Amino acid sequence: MDKQQQESRSSSNKKVDLGEWVKKHASLYEAATRHPFIESIRNGTVDISSFRRWLGQDYIFVRAFVPFVASVLVKACNETDDSSDMEVTLGGMAALNDELAWFKKEASKWGVTLSAIVPLSANVRYCSFLKSLMSSEVEYTVVLTAFWAIEAVYQDSFAYCLEEDAETPEELKETCYRWGNDDFGDWCCTLEERANRHLQMASEDVRKKAEAVFLHVLELEVEFWDMSCVGI
Numbered sequence: 699m700d701k702q703q704q705e706s707r708s709s710s711n712k713k714v715d716l717g718e719w720v721k722k723h724a725s726l727y728e729a730a731t732r733h734p735f736i737e738s739i740r741n742g743t744v745d746i747s748s749f750r751r752w753l754g755q756d757y758i759f760v761r762a763f764v765p766f767v768a769s770v771l772v773k774a775c776n777e778t779d780d781s782s783d784m785e786v787t788l789g790g791m792a793a794l795n796d797e798l799a800w801f802k803k804e805a806s807k808w809g810v811t812l813s814a815i816v817p818l819s820a821n822v823r824y825c826s827f828l829k830s831l832m833s834s835e836v837e838y839t840v841v842l843t844a845f846w847a848i849e850a851v852y853q854d855s856f857a858y859c860l861e862e863d864a865e866t867p868e869e870l871k872e873t874c875y876r877w878g879n880d881d882f883g884d885w886c887c888t889l890e891e892r893a894n895r896h897l898q899m900a901s902e903d904v905r906k907k908a909e910a911v912f913l914h915v916l917e918l919e920v921e922f923w924d925m926s927c928v929g930i
């Protein structure tokens with residue numbers, strides 16, 4: 699085997715998957731999934747005005763997330779002929795329909811007026827990032843990676859608040875369960891599998907872009923939690 703063959707062999711054998719990136723960037727991943735806001739839910743010391751702020755801001759985020767997921771679905775239909783890709787994304791869209799209804803119900807329980815919420819700057823930044831990913835120029839592999847990262851952070855964070863030794867207040871358990879439940883966990887694993895498949899097939903350039911987008915999602919998630927806790 700000559701040198702060039704060896705290089706191309708080793709680059710195609712190089713393990714690229716999302717689990718590896720989580721390990722490689724463990725401290726940022728941990729900052730996003732074990733944030734003080736999440737820790738405060740888990741140990742029962744959460745400041746309720748922070749929780750209410752998070753709830754109102756997250757409703758705005760989820761409304762912006764719907765067209766992003768729709769754009770992932772369009773790319774799945776155009777760029778792959780594998781129906782599992784379309785199905786996992788369509789499943790995510792269906793869940794968002796229930797989620798928006800849930801936000802309305804939860805907001806009224808906490809006395810949060812959703813129509814009066816003004817998006818804070820971290821939220822505006824996150825929503826405009828989603829918008830930038832909706833461009834047809836952004837590769838399917840890259841947006842699938844972003845989609846997985848956005849969902850995985852919530853799944854991991856809220857599942858942590860439901861562990862056996864967690865002291866999450868009763869009235870917050872339903873919120874944690876929304877993203878921390880096992881079915882959502884399984885769905886995230888399916889999404890991860892789909893994304894990994896595409897990463898394996900991608901060029902080095904696309905993989906690099908996907909890794910950068912993964913890191914950017916983690917940063918934006920940290921800022922989103924930070925925004926929820928300002929003033930405490």
Ligand SMILES: Cc1ncc(CNC=O)c(N)n1
Nearest residue numbers: 756759760763848849852922
């Ligand atoms: C800021 C943020 N990140 C991820 C999610 C989870 N995806 C949809 O609900 C969310 N609701 N909010």
